Amino acid sequence: MGILIEAEKxxxxxxxxxxxxxxxxGLLSVVAPEVRLVAAVRDLTLQVQAGEMIGxxxxxxxxxxxxxxxxxxxxxxxxxxxxxxxxxPQRRRRDLAGRIGVVFGQRxxxxxxxxxxxxxxxxxxxxxxxADRHAANLARLSAMLDLEPFLRTPVRQLSLGQxxxxxxxxxxxxxxxxxxxxxxxxxxxxxxKARIREFLxxxxxxxxxxxxxxxxxxxxxxxxxxxxxxxxxxxxxxxxTTAAIRERFGTERTLVAVLDPAxxxxxxxxGVGHVxxxxxxxxxxxxxxxxxxxLLEFAxxxxxxxxxxxxxxxxxxxxxxxxxxxxxxxxxxxxYEGGLLAPAAHxxx
Amino acid sequence: xxxxxTPAGSTALRFYVEVARxxxxxxxxxxxxxxxxxxxxxxxxxxxxxxxxxxxxxxxSAGGYHLAETVQYIWLLQALTMPVLPFGxxxxxxxxxxxxxxxxxxxxxxxxxxxxxxxxxxxxxxLAFRALPTYVLGMVLFGIGLPSQPDRWLLFVASAILxxxxxxxxxxxxxxxxxxxxxxxxxxxMAHQIALFCTGMIIPxxxxxxxxxxxxxxxPFNALMNLPAEFFLGKVPGSQVAFELSRQAVWVLALTLxxxxxxxxxxxxxxxxxx
Amino acid sequence: xxxxxxSDLALYRRLIVLQMRAQLQYRAxxxxxxxxxxxxxxxxxVALLILFGSFPRLGDWTVGQVAxxxxxxxxxFGLAEMIGAGIDGFNQTILRGEFDRLLVRPVGAFIQVVGSxxxxxxxxxxxxxxxxxAVSLHLLPGIHWTIAQVLVLSxxxxxxxxxxxxxxxxGATICFWTVETTELTNILTYGGCYMLSYPLSIYxxxxxxxxxxxxxxxxxxxxxxxxxxxxxxxxxxxxxxALAAPAVAALFALVSAAFWRLGVRHYQSTGS
Numbered sequence: 073m074g075i076l077i078e079a080e081k082x083x084x085x086x087x088x089x090x091x092x093x094x095x096x097x098g099l100l101s102v103v104a105p106e107v108r109l110v111a112a113v114r115d116l117t118l119q120v121q122a123g124e125m126i127g128x129x130x131x132x133x134x135x136x137x138x139x140x141x142x143x144x145x146x147x148x149x150x151x152x153x154x155x156x157x158x159x160x161p162q163r164r165r166r167d168l169a170g171r172i173g174v175v176f177g178q179r180x181x182x183x184x185x186x187x188x189x190x191x192x193x194x195x196x197x198x199x200x201x202x203a204d205r206h207a208a209n210l211a212r213l214s215a216m217l218d219l220e221p222f223l224r225t226p227v228r229q230l231s232l233g234q235x236x237x238x239x240x241x242x243x244x245x246x247x248x249x250x251x252x253x254x255x256x257x258x259x260x261x262x263x264x265k266a267r268i269r270e271f272l273x274x275x276x277x278x279x280x281x282x283x284x285x286x287x288x289x290x291x292x293x294x295x296x297x298x299x300x301x302x303x304x305x306x307x308x309x310x311x312x313t314t315a316a317i318r319e320r321f322g323t324e325r326t327l328v329a330v331l332d333p334a335x336x337x338x339x340x341x342x343g344v345g346h347v348x349x350x351x352x353x354x355x356x357x358x359x360x361x362x363x364x365x366x367l368l369e370f371a372x373x374x375x376x377x378x379x380x381x382x383x384x385x386x387x388x389x390x391x392x393x394x395x396x397x398x399x400x401x402x403x404x405x406x407x408y409e410g411g412l413l414a415p416a417a418h419x420x421x
Numbered sequence: 422x423x424x425x426x427t428p429a430g431s432t433a434l435r436f437y438v439e440v441a442r443x444x445x446x447x448x449x450x451x452x453x454x455x456x457x458x459x460x461x462x463x464x465x466x467x468x469x470x471x472x473x474x475x476x477x478x479x480x481x482s483a484g485g486y487h488l489a490e491t492v493q494y495i496w497l498l499q500a501l502t503m504p505v506l507p508f509g510x511x512x513x514x515x516x517x518x519x520x521x522x523x524x525x526x527x528x529x530x531x532x533x534x535x536x537x538x539x540x541x542x543x544x545x546x547x548l549a550f551r552a553l554p555t556y557v558l559g560m561v562l563f564g565i566g567l568p569s570q571p572d573r574w575l576l577f578v579a580s581a582i583l584x585x586x587x588x589x590x591x592x593x594x595x596x597x598x599x600x601x602x603x604x605x606x607x608x609x610x611m612a613h614q615i616a617l618f619c620t621g622m623i624i625p626x627x628x629x630x631x632x633x634x635x636x637x638x639x640x641p642f643n644a645l646m647n648l649p650a651e652f653f654l655g656k657v658p659g660s661q662v663a664f665e666l667s668r669q670a671v672w673v674l675a676l677t678l679x680x681x682x683x684x685x686x687x688x689x690x691x692x693x694x695x696x
Numbered sequence: 697x698x699x700x701x702x703s704d705l706a707l708y709r710r711l712i713v714l715q716m717r718a719q720l721q722y723r724a725x726x727x728x729x730x731x732x733x734x735x736x737x738x739x740x741x742v743a744l745l746i747l748f749g750s751f752p753r754l755g756d757w758t759v760g761q762v763a764x765x766x767x768x769x770x771x772x773f774g775l776a777e778m779i780g781a782g783i784d785g786f787n788q789t790i791l792r793g794e795f796d797r798l799l800v801r802p803v804g805a806f807i808q809v810v811g812s813x814x815x816x817x818x819x820x821x822x823x824x825x826x827x828x829x830a831v832s833l834h835l836l837p838g839i840h841w842t843i844a845q846v847l848v849l850s851x852x853x854x855x856x857x858x859x860x861x862x863x864x865x866x867g868a869t870i871c872f873w874t875v876e877t878t879e880l881t882n883i884l885t886y887g888g889c890y891m892l893s894y895p896l897s898i899y900x901x902x903x904x905x906x907x908x909x910x911x912x913x914x915x916x917x918x919x920x921x922x923x924x925x926x927x928x929x930x931x932x933x934x935x936x937x938a939l940a941a942p943a944v945a946a947l948f949a950l951v952s953a954a955f956w957r958l959g960v961r962h963y964q965s966t967g968s
Contacts, residue, residue, distance in 0.1 A: 468899075614739050629746065
């Protein structure tokens with residue numbers, strides 16, 4: 073097992089032509105366009121080992137799709153160096169294409185008017201897969217993804233979930249080493265999402281297929297990706313485990329305590345009428361009080377969860393107590409909005 | 422498109438005029454598409470001109486036309502194509518296919534006059550920015566001229582206005598057929614080609630065998646393109662002028678009334694069935 | 697390199713066969729479509745014949761001679777229409793952002809594009825071309841047909857198809873830069889077919905030079921027909937240039953292919 077993807081100081085700058093206004097502007101735009109430089113990806117360094125499952129996360133326009141396009145050979149980088157499976161994606165596009173599978177969430181790889189099975193058969197010839205291997209893969213994928221009920225249906229008549237499963241099968245028929253998924257669960261219902269996630273986990277665990285997944289769905293990340301790469305404004309902000317990021321930035325936990333209604337009258341209030349809890353331990357603050365429902369935020373390292381509960385319980389009669397863990401989604405949003413992370417300097421990985 | 426409330430009387434007229442003006446202004450945006458279209462018109466007119474130049478090398482005149490008039494005819498028909506637009510217009514059909522027409526039909530304005538107003542606006546645009554430049558190109562490239570007699574201009578303008586109005590009714594009708602006919606592609610294609618032939622766009626009507634001319638003379642296609650061109654070139658004898666113009670006007674009236682009737686039926690269907 | 701080419705061609709064959717099978721499934725519809733297209737293009741040919749009712753000659757070409765030229769042009773163009781439908785529809789591929797998925801496959805992009813649409817119903821125009829040629833043969837009883845002449849004419853038809861396909865490819869390549877000019881390509885294809893259905897000699901010199909030396913469509917129809925009829929060519933060129941038609945078509949195709957590769961590289965450097 074070695075390094076499958078090696079990208080060093082990858083960058084991509086687009087030249088965007090600005091339309092000039094006015095009557096003559098239209099003509100000028102063709103002859104001497106005003107050009108604006110947009111750096112979509114800057115100095116991105118990434119190393120992926122074979123067998124990993126990675127989530128690529130970032131706001132829209134962050135440069136995720138651009139990065140994937142450079143890795144697959146669709147787009148030529150402006151700077152930097154890439155090797156995927158030991159090949160230069162730009163120079164050996166066709167060779168590399170035989171070793172990777174790509175699923176674009178919004179656009180299908182299948183032929184619209186043909187039944188699914190025809191598309192899958194056609195792909196055998198496209199990827200030059202030997203007949204017996206193809207048949208075995210097809211049987212296996214068909215079982216794992218439950219394709220049998222709609223194998224003979226034209227692709228345009230499939231539901232989104234069915235089409236996505238078809239696309240996954242299509243991407244895997246030729247035993248690729250590496251699978252790119254661009255927003256694979258977008259638009260799917262909860263059940264469909266769960267199935268796809270289960271399939272991907274099995275794929276990675278049993279076949280060792282390396283998976284690089286772009287997504288906005290944090291549940292995808294939580295369920296599937298031990299490793300998370302955050303990209304914003306073309307730069308890599310974070311590259312590490314999902315757990316670590318939650319711990320590092322999800323330092324605050326929330327306790328939801330429902331008091332016995334009789335206790336409410338006893339609670340002191342401030343001048344404006346808001347509930348005040350006297351003598352709160354250091355690092356704990358009352359976020360909100362809706363009737364008997366109190367929301368307390370406390371720093372993870374200020375006080376342990378069970379200590380917080382006993383402190384409360386010793387002073388007030390409690391009806392119910394729950395903890396809210398920081399959502400990765402919230403954490404990431406805070407990172408984008410608060411600029412909590414400086415662009416990662418050149419890391420080992 | 423925002424439609425104000427039920428217009429009536431003079432406010433109605435102002436409304437439809439506004440519809441026309443908006444359509445005109447919207448068309449101004451598609452500058453490059455228009456230039457591309459202009460090139461197409463000019464190219465086909467030029468090819469046709471070369472062909473007739475070669476044809477007239479052995480005969481001085483045919484069908485009552487000599488070379489200069491035939492070249493004028495060809496450029497004129499290409500020029501008139503967009504303002505009259507008997508073919509290639511699918512806007513209404515597209516709103517029917519997409520279902521948008523249902524909301525249009527429920528609006529408190531006259532459906533036919535709404536579309537007619539819109540098309541009048543576009544016709545005026547195409548008159549200024551396509552028809553005129555096309556004919557001017559013909560004048561520059563092939564030295565065709567303009568009628569000198571004012572009465573010819575008068576008759577031409579009258580006939581052209583009738584032709585444009587007829588074009589609006591005609592295309593409205595074959596578009597609204599989409600309401601009832603889902604897929605009749607073969608028939609539609611064939612009908613289109615026959616219609617194209619009868620307008621004189623494939624070969625000038627003057628060169629049809631006389632029995633064919635007699636038949637096509639009674640079809641609305643003749644009134645769409647060939648007749649205005651004949652007036653332009655002064656090919657209609659004085660005694661026939663009133664007859665030809667009346668026949669054209671009758672077509673305009675007939676198709677407009679039929680179109681309005683069909684629109685009303687469609688509207689009622691929408692109200693009753695909800696599309 | 698060769699292996700890639702062979703496998704691409706094998707794939708193309710498979711794509712075409714698949715589409716033909718799918719279209720032949722709805723045989724009635726296909727026949728209606730072919731018949732309609734035959735009728736539509738046939739009406740244009742009939743119009744030509746009507747024209748000759750009023751005029752004995754076009755330039756100094758007789759009706760039979762023009763009909764032969766017309767048929768050859770139609771046949772070649774119809775072939776290009778049938779094979780190149782995928783190229784013709786390329787602006788839609790770009791507009792819908794579907795080109796990316798072609799690039800992640802281990803196959804050349806061009807083969808995928810040209811193999812994406814094969815329109816059997818264009819046989820309508822091909823039939824019209826054949827019919828026009830048949831009519832012309834009937835109107836030209838004086839020609840003694842030799843094998844050489846048949847070969848030259850057939851090569852001409854194939855060359856016409858190849859050149860029209862290359863023009864379609866040029867039009868598709870422009871879509872990498874802008875999708876707003878598709879109508880101009882139509883002038884060159886449909887306009888070109890219309891124009892080259894008539895003898896090149898009736899047009900002005902600049903047009904003659906253009907369709908001989910820039911977009912060499914005249915090599916495909918006009919030159920072979922002149923050769924077969926023993927007629928002098930425009931611009932005083934010798935009849936033997938008709939023999940060069942396949943070479944000229946191949947050269948033009950290479951130019952077109954080079955431009956396509958440039959377009960793909962441009963796409964890869966600037967994104968959609």
